[in-house]
Amino acid sequence: MSEVVISNEHAPRGQFLRDYLYLDIEKVRSIAGQLEFGVPEEFRETDATMRKRSLGWEKFVSGSNESTEERYLQRSVVDSLFPELEAALEDGWLVDITEEFGAGVDKFSAIKSIRPEGSIFRLTAPGVLFDFEYFADTLSSFSAAAGGFEDFTKLMLADDGDSGDSLKRPSQKRPPKAVRIENSSRYRSIPADATAEDYIEEFEAADGTSPALFRSMARLTRGISRPGMTLIVESSADEDALVLAARFQQNRRYFDADSATVAARYGLSKQNWTIIGTIGHYTQSVEDVKLLNQLMNARGSVDSKGNFSRKYFIDTVSSLIQSFGAFGLSDIPQHPGISVIPIAVYRSFSRNP
Known part of the structure; x- marks a missing residue:
């Protein structure tokens, strides 16, 4: 397996191209709309002039002159909107966590502080594609x-x-x-x-x-693991490496092929991917999950009046599912890990010198 080095070096805007694996265009439109930023998908401009002249009582001599000019412009949302949106997000909305992620578990707390759950991030690191069905x-x-x-x-x-x-x-x-x-x-x-x-x-x-x-x-x-493609990114080959998991939704832009086709195109070995998305949640340690389970089990699903509590029951089930994830038995990364919601995943390449 070839070794890929983590790097956060990005060529200046416009000097590299993106080879998209995945793009959630609906999220791109949503973010662009909230920023009041975007490019027209379709633009039309029409200029028409009409002249008509007549001569005589019966207007037996007449003439007309018509001129029509139409200009039409259509821009691809996928190919033009996202690169410009990515550049706009760098103005305080998007934070590149490549350096912190490459430092491993020692920077896990730092990543949590600079990128809380729900915030937008960018990461360039080696990752592998995995699909249970494939x-x-x-x-x-x-x-x-x-x-x-x-x-x-x-x-x-x-x-x-x-x-x-x-x-x-x-x-x-x-x-x-x-x-x-x-x-x-x-x-x-x-x-x-x-x-x-x-x-x-x-x-x-x-x-x-x-x-x-x-x-x-x-x-x-x-x-x-449930059916569906997931991109797994690790900070290193160490046992306690920081893990990031990006699960893809079907029928998204560029991601419209079956798992066998995706594997044949991109392979299953580690290679550098750039991920732009939002932080879904940070995983909890096994010790924290065990403590939560003890509290939930001690309280049970019955309130102080002896009645069944739906809220308590949901809390108990939720803590049980979290314990499955902490031990690697559910489809979320183990601690220390980050579950993210991908907006775009691509490989980039620069122009030949």
């Missing part, structure tokens, strides 16, 4: 290929054996030799409510891989 499909495809290769090899060996017998005894005719294919259960029917692990086909275990192992991996991933 991972499960890859395991299923591998199992199908492995099982198919086994069947193909056995059939080819059986055909070679029949060819050798026919050369020795050309006049002898016999029915085709039946080939017994083991693990024929790989052709089982898949139920309508099948889960990811149901699509793992049977094949002969080898080199530490087996259908049972693949099913357990698919089941575990299905439990801790």
Whole structure:
């Protein structure tokens, strides 16, 4: 895996291009509207002049002169509005946290102080794309290929054996030799409510891989990650690195392909991405979550009058979900981590010298 160095160096505005992976144009329009900033999506200007002359009592001699001029301008919101909006946000609205993020967990508190939840940030750092559905499909495809290769090899060996017998005894005719294919259960029917692990086909275990192992991996991933693409960014390769997770919504600008296509285009190795978005929330430590759970469990879901309290119950369930996240069992980053709402994700490149 190639190593990518975190850098917050940005070329001057207009001297680099953006290769967009994701762009939430609705959020871009919303922010631009609140700033009373934007460019026209469509502009029309028409200038028409008409002259008419007549001569005589019956106006038998007449003439006319018409002139029409129309100018039409249409600008792409995606390609022109966002770069200008990004530059405008740098005037006190957007803060680049690349340097603080690269420092790791020691700057976690500093990031929380300069970028509270809901504020806009920019980060350029190496990240990887992950999608549970793509991972499960890859395991299923591998199992199908492995099982198919086994069947193909056995059939080819059986055909070679029949060819050798026919050369020795050309006049002898016999029915085709039946080939017994083991693990024929790989052709089982898949139920309508099948889960990811149901699509793992049977094949002969080898080199530490087996259908049972693949099913357990698919089941575990299905439990801790929901379908959908996520960009995972780490400050370093250390165990206590700072982690940022940006989860993408489907059917956004430039992000209209399936997970397999996205993986084929951008790969699964670390590479530099620039993320502009808002801070969703900061994760809590395991100790803080445990303390919160103890308080919620001690209070329970019943108020002082002995009646069921909906508010207390929701607080208890919420603390339980937070504990799942603290132990890495839900689809949020572990502590120390940042969950963000991406507005734009892109790679940038400068003009050749």
